Every structure is written in structure tokens, then in C-alpha cells.
Amino acid sequence: MKSVQTIGVIGGGQLGRMFALDAKRMGYHVITLDPQQHSPCGQVADEQIVASYDDLAAIDELGRRSDVVTYEFENIAIESVRYLERHSYRVTPSSHVLEVTQNRLAEKRLARECGLPTAEFVPIRAPEDLAEAVRTVGFPAVLKTVLGGYDGKGQWRVESTREAEAALAAASAAELIFERLIPLRKELSVIATRDSHDRSVAYPVAENTHDRGILAMTIAPARVDPSIAAEAREMAATIGRRLAIVGTYCVELFLSSNDELLVNEIAPRPHNSGHYTIDVTQCSQYEQQVRAICDLPLSPPRMLSNAIMMNILGDGRGDRLDGVPELLSDPAIVLHVYGKRHAVARRKMGHFTMLVDGPIDEAAIERARTALAKLHWEA
Ligand SMILES: Nc1ncnc2c1ncn2[C@@H]1O[C@H](COP(=O)(O)OP(=O)(O)O)[C@@H](O)[C@H]1O
Ligand SMILES: [Mg+2]
The missing domain is CATH 3.30.1490.20 (ATP-grasp fold, A domain)
Structure with a gap:
């Protein structure tokens, strides 16, 4: 395979931005395609093609100018990925993976075909x-x-x-x-990366708390029995292999109140619950994605510290983030802000990772919550 110099990314959101930051550190040229000028990814990529995700002329240009194309968002037009495949541009994950993961029915049927339970x-x-x-x-x-x-x-x-x-x-x-509706003990997720030689790596299982359907907090590693963690990782590996995913992906799981693991969703890309991997592992979920799509060796993750990740959402009251000095008075906190101009209510604007020494207990969670409360949006 010809070595990659330029990576194309369909979608210009925060996942693309963090992917591009890692790709740039590794020396790649990055071109993103997004309808919004100066998108979060466009701000850090080398170039942005401003076009909608289903603009095939723009998709063709992205394919032509890239050695490999990926996407950071699954709600893009499937036809765009099929177009790239038809024209022999390298694109990964495949249109088949996208087709399954953008459809909740197909996703659940696939899990069941793998013998994995769902709601x-x-x-x-x-x-x-x-x-x-x-x-x-x-x-x-x-x-x-x-x-x-x-x-x-x-x-x-x-x-x-x-x-x-x-x-x-x-x-x-x-x-x-x-x-x-499943009575939940916990929500878990497994981030894994698979390459084209069927080699894969997985991060420790993470534990997620949602607020009205949006991820609020991730705890890594999850506070679950090792047998449940092992089963969750095995489930993710089964799905990755079945779909022949090449890249980083996430399997969201429910742990029901009677300790049954159920597959909820599959994301064919890096995931919000894996942001912590940037700050506490030697190779983030984004770098693994770069490695997988550029046919470089994957890097079995090492956890250098435990972590709590808190999402920073907009609240519609203003676009200026206040309280950053107070937040950063805690040296265990690493701040990430996505460069979105408007902090619309409940929009994901940034996150922070809090490095935690030793096991994650209620005191650590309270410290992370208190830290988040220091931030405010001002007009
Ligand atoms: N069947 C269910 N039982 C219990 N909680 C659910 C169920 N479906 C969704 N939820 C809750 O809503 C959140 C978002 O739903 P999800 O299906 O993951 O959709 P998306 O993340 O694409 O919006 C879940 O993480 C979970 O907290
Ligand atoms: Mg979900």
C-alpha cells in the first residue's frame, strides 16, 4: 500500500478536530469537508472544503486530493462513501459499516446476529x-x-x-x-481500534453518565467486576470483526439492573467517551484511528492514570467561557475547547479530563463536579 501523506475527513466537528490534531502531530496533511466555514476541525486542519456532505463534486475533490478518507460523524450521506468506493478512492470504515451503524434497526439486528443481546x-x-x-x-x-x-x-x-x-x-x-426502556445499573462503552489485518486493540471499559440523552461524565476505567469488563470488551471485538471495521469504533452498552450486558449503539468512529484517552494514555483513540487507516501498527493502550471526563455544554446564555482560571487551579485538570462560536443550549462546547490517582471514588467524582460548576457562559 502506498504510504499516506494526506488524510481526508468528512465532517468538521470536535471529533474531527481532535483526530486532525493527532494526525498533524504525526506529520500528515489533513483536509476536512464540512458545510460550515471555520468548523472546529477546519480550524486545525491544513484545508477545509466548504460543502455539504452529499455534494459529490466536493466529495470527489476530497477523494482525489487525499490518500485515504475517513469520517468523524455517522449522519453523513451514505452515497458519499459509496461514491468514493466506486471510484476506487480509499475510504474507511466502509460504506457497509456506515450503513449498519447509522440505522438503529440494522445495528440491533447485527448485534443479535452476533449472538449479543439488545433491548x-x-x-x-x-x-x-x-x-x-x-x-x-x-x-x-x-x-x-x-x-x-x-x-x-x-x-x-x-x-x-x-x-x-x-x-x-x-x-x-x-x-x-x-x-x-432498560432499568440501568450503569452505562458502559468500549472504544476499540481494528486494522485491515484483523489486529485490534481496546481501551479499558468506560462508565458513562448521561443527562437527558447527552453524555455528561465518563469514568475510566469503569467501576465494574472484571468479568463484566472482559465480557464487554469481547462483545466489542466480536462486532468489530463481524463488520470488518478498519478504524476506531465504539460500542455503547447497557448494564441492566440484573447485571446483563446489552448492546445499545455502535459508532464507527472515535467517541465522546474516549476523549480521556488523549490525556491519560500513550496513544489516544484518535491516533489509533490514524494508525489504522494509514496501515501503521496499532499501539496497545497503557493507562498512565485513571480519569474522569466532564463534558462542557452550552446553555444559551452567552458564548464566552468564564471561570477557566478557577478550573485550572486544579493541576489535575486538562481543558479542551472546540472552537465553536455559539454556545447554544446543550451543545457540546468542550470537555475536561481530571487525572485521578488511585481508584475513582465518590470524592473524586465530587471534585470533578465541583470543578465543572466553576465554569459559566457569559454574554
Ligand atoms: N432502551 C433504553 N433503555 C434505557 N435507557 C435508554 C434506552 N435507550 C436510550 N437510553 C438512554 O438515552 C441515551 C441516548 O440514547 P442512544 O440510543 O444511545 O442514542 P443517541 O446516543 O444516538 O442519542 C442512552 O445513553 C441512555 O442513557
Ligand atoms: Mg448513544
């Missing part, structure tokens, strides 16, 4: 399908759009047929999934 679900294509879904799945349940959802968007928790009907009317999506 019970029934597809809803027409209002008439609801009665059957209620009979099979019951309540409480979550109704989700099959395509396009992220950060809890496009989901409705429902406890009765009346609520489900209202959600169905509000959803106005062609395809929905009616899913059992």
Missing part, C-alpha cells in the same frame, strides 16, 4: 404497527427515529399507549423503533 425492539413503519409493538415490548419504552438521531435527539420515553401515540405523531419520521 427488545419492534420496528414501526406505520401507526398500525404500534399495537403489536406494545404487545411485544410493553412499557416503559423509548420510541426512537431509526435514522439521524444523536445526543438523545429524536427519542421519546413513553409509559402508555396514549403517550406512544402522541410521540408517534410528534416524530413524523418514516421509520421508528420501539424499544424497551
Whole structure:
């Protein structure tokens, strides 16, 4: 394989930005494609093609000018990845991986084909399908759009047929999934990277706390029994192999109140719950992605410290982040800000990693929460 000099990235968000920062450190030329000028990734990449994700002329230009193309976001047009494949441009992960992971039904069916449990679900294509879904799945349940959802968007928790009907009317999506609401002990995620020779590496299982569908905090490693952690990593490896993913990916899992592990989602890219790997491992999830797509050896992760990652969300009150000196008075904290101009309510604006010596206990979590509370958005 010809050695890579230029990497193309479809999508210009924070995941692309952190990928580009690592790729740049390793000497690569990075071109991103995003409709928004000066996107978070565009600010640190060598170049940005300003175009929508389904603009095939722009996608062709990206393919032509890159030695390999990847994407940092799964809600891009599948046709763009197929186009690159058809025209023999190198792109990874494949359109097959994207097709499965952007569709909640396909994702759950794939997990089941691998013999891995998921929450019970029934597809809803027409209002008439609801009665059957209620009979099979019951309540409480979550109704989700099959395509396009992220950060809890496009989901409705429902406890009765009346609520489900209202959600169905509000959803106005062609395809929905009616899913059992799982009583959760914990939410876990496994970040892994696989290369084209079927070699893979995985980070320790992480433990995630969400607030209204958006990741709020990640604790790494997860405070779970080693047998559960091993099973979670095995599940992620099975999925990676089955999909023949080349790159970094994430499997989100539910640990139910009766200690069963269920596959929730598969992300074909680095993941918010793996940001901590930048600060406390020798090779971040982004660098592993660079290595996988450039056909370089993967680096079995070493945890140099335990970590708590806190997301910094916008609140709509202003675009200037205040309290940074107070936050950084704690020397265990590493701050990352994504360069987004407007701190719209609940938008992911940045995060920090708090390095933790020894096991992560309630005092450490409280310290991270107190640190987050020092930050405010000002007009
Ligand atoms: N079936 C479910 N049971 C319990 N909690 C759920 C379920 N589905 C979603 N959630 C909660 O909502 C969050 C977001 O849902 P998810 O399916 O991961 O969608 P996305 O992350 O794409 O918005 C999950 O991390 C979890 O906290
Ligand atoms: Mg999710």
C-alpha cells in the first residue's frame, strides 16, 4: 500500500478536530469537508472544503486530493462513501459499516446476529404497527427515529399507549423503533481500534453518565467486576470483526439492573467517551484511528492514570467561557475547547479530563463536579 501523506475527513466537528490534531502531530496533511466555514476541525486542519456532505463534486475533490478518507460523524450521506468506493478512492470504515451503524434497526439486528443481546425492539413503519409493538415490548419504552438521531435527539420515553401515540405523531419520521426502556445499573462503552489485518486493540471499559440523552461524565476505567469488563470488551471485538471495521469504533452498552450486558449503539468512529484517552494514555483513540487507516501498527493502550471526563455544554446564555482560571487551579485538570462560536443550549462546547490517582471514588467524582460548576457562559 502506498504510504499516506494526506488524510481526508468528512465532517468538521470536535471529533474531527481532535483526530486532525493527532494526525498533524504525526506529520500528515489533513483536509476536512464540512458545510460550515471555520468548523472546529477546519480550524486545525491544513484545508477545509466548504460543502455539504452529499455534494459529490466536493466529495470527489476530497477523494482525489487525499490518500485515504475517513469520517468523524455517522449522519453523513451514505452515497458519499459509496461514491468514493466506486471510484476506487480509499475510504474507511466502509460504506457497509456506515450503513449498519447509522440505522438503529440494522445495528440491533447485527448485534443479535452476533449472538449479543439488545433491548427488545419492534420496528414501526406505520401507526398500525404500534399495537403489536406494545404487545411485544410493553412499557416503559423509548420510541426512537431509526435514522439521524444523536445526543438523545429524536427519542421519546413513553409509559402508555396514549403517550406512544402522541410521540408517534410528534416524530413524523418514516421509520421508528420501539424499544424497551432498560432499568440501568450503569452505562458502559468500549472504544476499540481494528486494522485491515484483523489486529485490534481496546481501551479499558468506560462508565458513562448521561443527562437527558447527552453524555455528561465518563469514568475510566469503569467501576465494574472484571468479568463484566472482559465480557464487554469481547462483545466489542466480536462486532468489530463481524463488520470488518478498519478504524476506531465504539460500542455503547447497557448494564441492566440484573447485571446483563446489552448492546445499545455502535459508532464507527472515535467517541465522546474516549476523549480521556488523549490525556491519560500513550496513544489516544484518535491516533489509533490514524494508525489504522494509514496501515501503521496499532499501539496497545497503557493507562498512565485513571480519569474522569466532564463534558462542557452550552446553555444559551452567552458564548464566552468564564471561570477557566478557577478550573485550572486544579493541576489535575486538562481543558479542551472546540472552537465553536455559539454556545447554544446543550451543545457540546468542550470537555475536561481530571487525572485521578488511585481508584475513582465518590470524592473524586465530587471534585470533578465541583470543578465543572466553576465554569459559566457569559454574554
Ligand atoms: N432502551 C433504553 N433503555 C434505557 N435507557 C435508554 C434506552 N435507550 C436510550 N437510553 C438512554 O438515552 C441515551 C441516548 O440514547 P442512544 O440510543 O444511545 O442514542 P443517541 O446516543 O444516538 O442519542 C442512552 O445513553 C441512555 O442513557
Ligand atoms: Mg448513544
